[in-house]
Amino acid sequence: MERQFFSKLLGLDLGNVNTRASIMGVRDEKFCLLDSERALTSLGQGLNLGTGAGDAMRQLQNRSSHILLEKSGKLIMPSNSGGIGVDKVALTTSLGPLPRIILLGLTASGSLQAGRNLVDSLSVTLLASFGMDVLVNEPYIIAELLHALPELLILTGGEDAGAEQALIRWIDVLRIYYSLALHSIKPVFLYAGNPQLENQVRRRLEPVAKLRITANLQPHVGELDLNPAKVILDQEILGFLKNKLPGMAALSAYSKDLEGTKAFGLDRMVRYLSLKSPSDQSRSKHTGVMAIDVGSVNTLISAGISGKSGTVVKSYWQEKVIDQNHHLLEFVQRWTGLAITSQQINHFLCHYALNPWIVPENRMELTIMQAFTRFRIKNIVSKLAFNYPWLRYEDHKGLNTHFESIIVSGSVLTGAPNSSQTMLMLLDGLQLQGITTVIVDKHHLLPLLGIIADAAPVLPVHMLGSDAFETLGTVVTAVSDVPIGKIVLTVRVTTDAGKDYSLDIIQGELRHLVIPKGVSAVLEFKPTQRTDIGFGSYGLGGELRVTGSALGVVVDARGRPIYLPEDDDGRIEQLQRWQWMLGS
Amino acid sequence: MIVGTLQRAKLIKITRKRRLLLPGRVLVNEGDPVHPEDVIAEALLPDKVFILDIAKSLGLEPDQAGQCLVRQIGESLQPEDIIAQCEGAIPRLVRTPIAGTLTEYHQGKVVIATRQTVVNIKAGMIGTIAEVIPELGAIVSVTGSLLQGFWGNARVGSGLLKVMEPDLDSTLAVSDLASLEAGLLVVAGMCSSVDVLKALEEKKAAGLIVKTITPELIPIILDLSFPVLVLQGFSDLQPDPVSIDILQARNGEIACINACPKDIINGQHPELIIPQGKGSPAEEKDFKEKLEIGQQVILLSGSDIGKIGEVSALSDEKMQFDSGLVFEAAEIRLQNGELIHVPCQNLLIIG
Numbered sequence: 001m002e003r004q005f006f007s008k009l010l011g012l013d014l015g016n017v018n019t020r021a022s023i024m025g026v027r028d029e030k031f032c033l034l035d036s037e038r039a040l041t042s043l044g045q046g047l048n049l050g051t052g053a054g055d056a057m058r059q060l061q062n063r064s065s066h067i068l069l070e071k072s073g074k075l076i077m078p079s080n081s082g083g084i085g086v087d088k089v090a091l092t093t094s095l096g097p098l099p100r101i102i103l104l105g106l107t108a109s110g111s112l113q114a115g116r117n118l119v120d121s122l123s124v125t126l127l128a129s130f131g132m133d134v135l136v137n138e139p140y141i142i143a144e145l146l147h148a149l150p151e152l153l154i155l156t157g158g159e160d161a162g163a164e165q166a167l168i169r170w171i172d173v174l175r176i177y178y179s180l181a182l183h184s185i186k187p188v189f190l191y192a193g194n195p196q197l198e199n200q201v202r203r204r205l206e207p208v209a210k211l212r213i214t215a216n217l218q219p220h221v222g223e224l225d226l227n228p229a230k231v232i233l234d235q236e237i238l239g240f241l242k243n244k245l246p247g248m249a250a251l252s253a254y255s256k257d258l259e260g261t262k263a264f265g266l267d268r269m270v271r272y273l274s275l276k277s278p279s280d281q282s283r284s285k286h287t288g289v290m291a292i293d294v295g296s297v298n299t300l301i302s303a304g305i306s307g308k309s310g311t312v313v314k315s316y317w318q319e320k321v322i323d324q325n326h327h328l329l330e331f332v333q334r335w336t337g338l339a340i341t342s343q344q345i346n347h348f349l350c351h352y353a354l355n356p357w358i359v360p361e362n363r364m365e366l367t368i369m370q371a372f373t374r375f376r377i378k379n380i381v382s383k384l385a386f387n388y389p390w391l392r393y394e395d396h397k398g399l400n401t402h403f404e405s406i407i408v409s410g411s412v413l414t415g416a417p418n419s420s421q422t423m424l425m426l427l428d429g430l431q432l433q434g435i436t437t438v439i440v441d442k443h444h445l446l447p448l449l450g451i452i453a454d455a456a457p458v459l460p461v462h463m464l465g466s467d468a469f470e471t472l473g474t475v476v477t478a479v480s481d482v483p484i485g486k487i488v489l490t491v492r493v494t495t496d497a498g499k500d501y502s503l504d505i506i507q508g509e510l511r512h513l514v515i516p517k518g519v520s521a522v523l524e525f526k527p528t529q530r531t532d533i534g535f536g537s538y539g540l541g542g543e544l545r546v547t548g549s550a551l552g553v554v555v556d557a558r559g560r561p562i563y564l565p566e567d568d569d570g571r572i573e574q575l576q577r578w579q580w581m582l583g584s
Numbered sequence: 585m586i587v588g589t590l591q592r593a594k595l596i597k598i599t600r601k602r603r604l605l606l607p608g609r610v611l612v613n614e615g616d617p618v619h620p621e622d623v624i625a626e627a628l629l630p631d632k633v634f635i636l637d638i639a640k641s642l643g644l645e646p647d648q649a650g651q652c653l654v655r656q657i658g659e660s661l662q663p664e665d666i667i668a669q670c671e672g673a674i675p676r677l678v679r680t681p682i683a684g685t686l687t688e689y690h691q692g693k694v695v696i697a698t699r700q701t702v703v704n705i706k707a708g709m710i711g712t713i714a715e716v717i718p719e720l721g722a723i724v725s726v727t728g729s730l731l732q733g734f735w736g737n738a739r740v741g742s743g744l745l746k747v748m749e750p751d752l753d754s755t756l757a758v759s760d761l762a763s764l765e766a767g768l769l770v771v772a773g774m775c776s777s778v779d780v781l782k783a784l785e786e787k788k789a790a791g792l793i794v795k796t797i798t799p800e801l802i803p804i805i806l807d808l809s810f811p812v813l814v815l816q817g818f819s820d821l822q823p824d825p826v827s828i829d830i831l832q833a834r835n836g837e838i839a840c841i842n843a844c845p846k847d848i849i850n851g852q853h854p855e856l857i858i859p860q861g862k863g864s865p866a867e868e869k870d871f872k873e874k875l876e877i878g879q880q881v882i883l884l885s886g887s888d889i890g891k892i893g894e895v896s897a898l899s900d901e902k903m904q905f906d907s908g909l910v911f912e913a914a915e916i917r918l919q920n921g922e923l924i925h926v927p928c929q930n931l932l933i934i935g
Contacts, residue, residue: 040586040929043849045848045849045850046851046870046871138633139633139634139635142633143631143632143633146630147629147631147701149606172691175690176687176695179687179688181630182607184606185605244849322735322802324799324802324803343798343819344819346799347819348819350799350817351817351819355734355884357929358884358929359927359930360905360909361885361926362885362887362905363907365885365907366908415909417907417908
């Protein structure tokens with residue numbers, strides 16, 4: 001993409017419940033967030049997305065000094081010398097409905113898994129996936145494709161200069177399918193397989209299908225190259241939304257090529273950050289970046305280390321709740337810090353599933369929603385680890401890959417009553433290891449920055465260093481097998497404010513070390529021989545320099561898996577104690 | 585603030601669009617009366633193919649078999665029709681074993697499309713065809729009572745309304761169904777028993793409309809043969825007097841249920857329609873409307889969840905709730921006169 005020069009940019013983020021408008025401009029020779037507002041998304045029959053976007057812009061205009069709109073409501077572009085209007089618009093969306101996709105490939109563990117990784121990284125619905133084993137019955141698979149009525153077909157398989165025969169058979173089958181399918185409902189066909197068959201694909205399928213060709217998802221065994229396909233798939237998703245949702249095409253006309261789905265933008269930004277993330281000399285493991293977004297409808301996670309990255313989107317959790325998933329209900333019951341019956345939890349979650357835009361009015365609703373958020377986080381990181389084995393995660397023991405920073409966003413996480421609750425949902429859902437800085441993306445900008453990055457690389461760099469991204473705290477996880485109640489770690493805190501102290505951390509504890517904003521501190525860690533805190537091995541300590549933040553330093557010595565008493569009273573007391581320890 | 589609506593109206597003009605996902609043939613005309621099971625439009629979807637290797641049958645290489653084809657692509661075939669023939673010392677021919685349409689030839693193989701499935705769209709309600717949408721479907725309209733609900737099991741049905749108890753306050757029991765006749769739309773307060781659902785199926789009930797159900801029954805209800813419409817939700821909620829009023833007044837009349845899933849994009853709710861009625865019909869509300877003072881609303885959260893009230897005040901100032909969160913709030917006067925505050929987002933306008 002051509003580099004573009006501008007001084008003022010409007011970012012629009014269209015969510016299923018909220019639409020956010022953010023103004024980014026230049027102050028003190030650097031890009032920064034000038035202001036941000038949100039309004040309810042105008043999604044539904046008879047509604048136009050432009051209404052909600054207009055409401056967000058009007059609210060922003062009324063609250064701040066930034067004039068964006070003419071009296072008629074039209075966006076002023078470009079900006080003038082008086083600073084009125086904007087030069088560019090960037091757009092991200094996580095809206096439904098989702099295009100329906102069928103994935104075709106060769107083997108379950110090879111090309112189909114690569115295809116699954118692609119499909120899982122964007123907001124689509126996977127109707128079915130078929131491997132080469134179904135080719136023994138070509139009439140059957142043709143009938144299945146005809147009945148399914150997908151919006152998009154993806155064919156992948158065969159490494160570069162690899163398997164051809166099975167792919168050729170797929171091409172023949174698809175030729176028959178496309179010649180039978182009604183013209184008005186023919187799906188787009190994306191070929192992402194062995195490039196040596198591209199000519200054959202063109203010859204056979206271009207006359208009958210809207211064809212798109214991209215790089216092989218798996219050019220060599222074990223090597224994934226999903227990024228080119230993500231670009232095309234993202235474009236198709238946006239095209240689908242522009243056809244389905246009134247107002248989407250009009251908003252897109254403002255943003256032109258600065259647009260993408262939220263998952264695409266987040267994935268791109270995390271990939272960029274993971275390349276930038278230095279490997280810390282004092283710790284032997286390579287570190288990386290993770291971003292988690294928990295919204296009313298969608299859950300997104302993206303993680304990257306040294307250029308390896310992966311993203312998973314889970315949309316529409318409502319079905320899991322309505323289907324009475326027992327594992328989900330048991331988990332939520334376990335992590336609810338109030339005396340609430342499983343029946344009350346089930347009733348509320350089903351009600352919430354039917355009305356995902358509702359907000360928690362009282363403590364019971366809040367605690368159930370937050371317990372459920374822990375489930376959503378746990379569920380999605382587990383899926384990410386399944387798709388990307390370089391990410392080490394176990395259901396009971398939590399995340400065993402270290403991330404230098406974790407960036408959190410999404411109304412469910414950032415909209416908690418206080419930052420302690422945001423931190424707790426994250427810690428309980430992920431069960432981190434090592435030392436990690438948690439950053440809050442209050443205005444949900446990270447995906448937008450991923451969309452803008454190609455056109456204006458300096459903007460994301462400036463924005464990430466600005467106060468639009470607030471450090472929530474530094475988390476130090478002490479993993480030890482000593483019994484509950486025994487010392488696992490001693491910490492000596494030396495601050496530049498003159499406050500020095502030492503304290504022992506006990507197994508089972510969650511401790512909060514207050515280091516206010518504006519204060520710097522050096523923490524010296526001395527773990528016991530059976531405790532690992534992320535300096536390379538058990539018993540190995542070290543120093544950590546931190547700058548003050550909302551929650552300072554949080555030491556999590558609750559064990560892995562996090563130990564919760566079996567009895568309800570003990571469990572509730574423990575959960576409430578941890579909330580109290582963090583100042584909740 | 586714009587919030588969602590839920591129609592609960594004694595007499596209203598109702599129009600519903602019924603359309604196929606793919607072009608086909610519309611089977612009704614403007615002005616035709618329809619019932620829920622009537623097919624409005626249908627389309628043919630190619631369903632089955634038969635692949636015949638004529639190269640192999642003729643003993644030829646795949647790239648040689650094409651010149652032996654004696655049929656055109658798109659041609660209809662009957663069983664035993666010759667589709668390929670080659671002369672020579674020993675003439676050979678290939679006959680199709682089945683009827684169908686010759687669809688494709690490639691590398692020695694022919695593809696015959698042998699079957700088509702009919703996909704259709706039904707009226708889903710009692711009404712009249714107001715407008716035909718060429719090749720796709722029609723708009724059906726009726727004037728009557730409308731009760732939209734929160735959840736349904738995606739089935740359609742119709743029958744005479746049978747309100748089991750006037751206040752919808754009790755839990756339906758198997759014993760209540762002892763003398764139930766077949767073909768009735770049963771209306772009850774709460775359903776919490778698998779046995780009740782089984783009994784309704786045995787009694788060949790046309791459908792079930794309940795105030796609430798226990799969520800554990802959801803997987804079973806999804807497999808039932810008759811439609812189930814849940815008016816208020818999943819816990820033991822106070823009955824909604826608007827719905828009770830309508831159901832009591834129309835007890836014994838013909839009604840239809842479309843227990844479709846809620847669809848925000850297409851503006852669909854699961855709903856019960858009772859055609860006809862006395863008086864001047866109101867206009868249907870939009871799917872979402874601006875919240876205003878004087879509107880009747882249903883509460884979606886808090887200790888008064890499920891109750892009906894009237895918006896008595898709206899403020900630009902946000903308010904902090906017991907959860908610790910701050911939202912735009914509406915002051916609601918409940919039917920017992922109590923004044924409470926509710927986040928605007930947690931309201932549905934009813935009417």
